[in-house]
Amino acid sequence: MSGKNQTVLGLILMIALFPQSASAMHIMEGYLPPLWCVSWGAASIPFIVMGLFSIQKTVNLNPKVKIILAMAGAYTFALSALKIPSVTGSCSHPTGAGLGAMVFGPLAMTVIGLIVLVFQALLLGHGGLTTLGANMFSMAIVGPFVAYGLFKLVRKLSGPLWLAVFLGASCSNFFTYVVTSFQLGLAYPSPSGGIFGSVAKFLGVFSFTQIPLAISEGIITIVVFNVIKTY
Amino acid sequence: MTDNILETKELLFVYTDKTKALENVNIKIKRSQTTAILGGNGAGKSTLFLCFNGILKPVGGTILYNGQPLDYSHNGLKHLRRKVGIVFQDPDNQLFSASVYKDISFGLMNMKLEEKDIRQKVDIAMDRTGISHLKDRPTHSLSFGQKKRVAIAGVLAMEPEVLILDEPTAGLDPCGVSEIMKLLKNAQKELGITCVLSTHDIDIVPLYCDYTYVLSNGNVKVEGTTDQVFSNKDALRKMNLRLPRVGHLIEILNNKDGFEFSENDETAVTIAKARRAIINWRDRNGK
Amino acid sequence: MTDNILETKELLFVYTDKTKALENVNIKIKRSQTTAILGGNGAGKSTLFLCFNGILKPVGGTILYNGQPLDYSHNGLKHLRRKVGIVFQDPDNQLFSASVYKDISFGLMNMKLEEKDIRQKVDIAMDRTGISHLKDRPTHSLSFGQKKRVAIAGVLAMEPEVLILDEPTAGLDPCGVSEIMKLLKNAQKELGITCVLSTHDIDIVPLYCDYTYVLSNGNVKVEGTTDQVFSNKDALRKMNLRLPRVGHLIEILNNKDGFEFSENDETAVTIAKARRAIINWRDRNGK
């Protein structure tokens, strides 16, 4: 391996261990061309509308749900805002969307996810306003639906609960990363490899932080889920 | 209009896990007075308060508000909660809006008043609790004492007839305690509100409360005017409570050191009364 | 081995929003004594405590532990936190494991001791705090007073040299207060631990503390032996604090009612001392 490659590898490793990788999967403000900002936003709107209707329906039955959902959003946000020392930093920032979807259902989670993303953008600088639609689609729509679908599937096949929770949570995180890579690839196709070449590049670069993150999200979600169960 | 604004008769409350939180509780809250409910941790004070406000529905017995049994219908509860306000111990559990102003207006909005009236009432409540300058501050930037005041303002704004306070002085420094208690006393004087409060701070009870109940294990163990209750020293000690320290001093002087205070004076528990007791003793003994 | 187990020199701590939490703070904590840090809400007590434990790093000045400046390296902090334990005000923030036993063992596990040792130390700590019967209970089912004990046990188990207690008696009923304080006194006597505590409950300070600092706005305003501090009445009042009520009574009798206590007696602040003051006065006046 040439010296240049070593530097590149070192750089990548340094980034992988960088404590702020929490925000790494949020597409930052200004990163997407206008067309894509609008498209992803438009794609997300129907889900939000459906989510709001489904929440309103449960709230009418039980007014307490409003408080609980807001608390769930605050919980998800709090996890991303906590500054935990760098030793464990690279493996301690779950998105929480998977857990929420398994508890409250994916439709409710789209709305909660939107709220969390808005606050993350404005209060923490994770993500942005123009990229809200794209981030929403990957984190608050695809993530929760994948989590919920896998969770139900494993349970239906009478798999153990821990496996359902683990797969749900880690895959929700994993697919968020895949979708984000696609979003970036679509916006910035590679001159030589086209869209797919570009997607592959993004998948490759982000895998250094996102794959360990997906696994640790799975593990931590199992722990939290066990706590919920005993309550 | 009866003398007792709130009254419980043989109240029984059992939690879902079968623990009896209240049993055979008979309490009378006199109009426009301040009643203290004392008792150790877990004696059932909070449960009682939630019953007063209709949040918890007792399993047995009745609660009378103005001589009428509580009406647990939707409208009945709405009316009750307007008249009986609770200030909870932890203000963070009570303040749910990030804006001080909005939070105080919440109860009034639920009463469906006109906007002009609401604004006026909010302003008055803020003024009364001394928080007008916090109007534009977000709730989370306030200190504990300030949050406590906002919580009280939110309830006072609804102009309740009964104000229930769960540990109003917990977590405050001595200066904060006396400020909050003075604020409450003033509100009571001006509005004729009835106050019910629970507290661990025994020393403030003889200063601010007219009547006292002592709960233990969900039962009323001692009751009477505050003076009566504090003269029943042995009973108090059994209840995990103690005398105010001044009362303790007078008791020791009287019982151990051969000071013979008059019957009235030997149960002094406040500084003012102890002072009188000692002066009386001096005068009687010809100094 | 120096006389002062902990010492701060011109400590300065500034929060990110530029508020000075501590400024020019010089404090000496004497070995095996109990030192009280008094002060209203927001005076800087908690910040000081977190500096003692190395959680916060002061912006200026130095902290000496056993005469050595604090070592903020990884190992230095590890050592310091083992030796200087903090019991936080709200036990809910300190108890996070599922069961009492697990929670008490948390610190020991982090010290990477052998399981046998851990079990032994946990048992001793539970015994000392009188909670052995709670061993297998989940922490959330405990009463407030029990939680407080578990929190203390969790720190005691690590066998610290200095035990820092933030408002150890807040939220406890009077009986709980004296039990906790006795427990601390016993632990101190048996283990030779140095205690530092902050409290709003002024009345317990003269009973349990040897030396007292009064903080206000991040500055040490008054310091001295507890007796000295409580004789400086005007200074205390300026600090949002008050005299213990017994002290207040003696002061009024002395200044307003023409009782002329001897110089020693006029600053009595505990029941025992007030009693002696009044008896002395009686005897002097020939009764």
Place this chain on the structure above:
Amino acid sequence: MINIDKYAYNSKLKKVSVIRKLLFSLFALGICIWADSIAISVFIALIMILVTYKKGEVPLGFILKLMLVPFVFLLMSTLAITIEITRPENLSERMFILSGSIAGLQIGATIEGIKDALNIFFKALGTISCLYFLSLSTPMLELMAVLRKLKVPKLLIELMGLTYRFIFILLETAENIFVSQRARLGYEGLSSGFRSVKILFSSLFIRSFKRSDEIYRSLEARGYDGELNFLEEEIRFCCKDVINPAMFAFLMVLLTLSLKE
């Protein structure tokens, strides 16, 4: 706790109408993305940072530190855009200025790629400074008032308001637990660190659940039955609050066009 929030409430720009601040930042943001030019991006970034620092009196150091927040994303994704991977036979068409080969593939950076990456890098920098200008000068409560004015569904705004309040309650709890874990050596080493994180997350979850119970109870005590109604404070603004940002936008558009000529 959350510093951005703290600065927003203490900003000297707090008194300026929210409409003016919002339009100013959104126009600038839009132009930054539309213009697609490094010069305009840098220019807007400088304006935003200067206004936030001089007019808002937010410390410069803090603003610059915020700029580092999306640093990981920026670096990684810019890297992905810069790097080209091709078979050696396609090599002739592309000018690699920095390259190596692995497994028969040529990996490196092209001038075009670097140009693209630089452009995106500065664009992102420009837009994020618009975002920071907004969030460092405008309290969240005011932004929510604007959303209400825009007829965003009430349920969504209610949930936002509650979430915003709860965030601070939970963060305080989390920080307290975190501090007391550190005091008992909770984060010394990897295994105890991981254990502590698990405990922190799960106990925070339990606490938030209990909080919901208690908050619901206190809401009930004040007559809550499903609707959260408050007195809304009216957003006050005059024509100038719209015209001034529009003028700024117009000038920026002219500048951009003249640069493109």
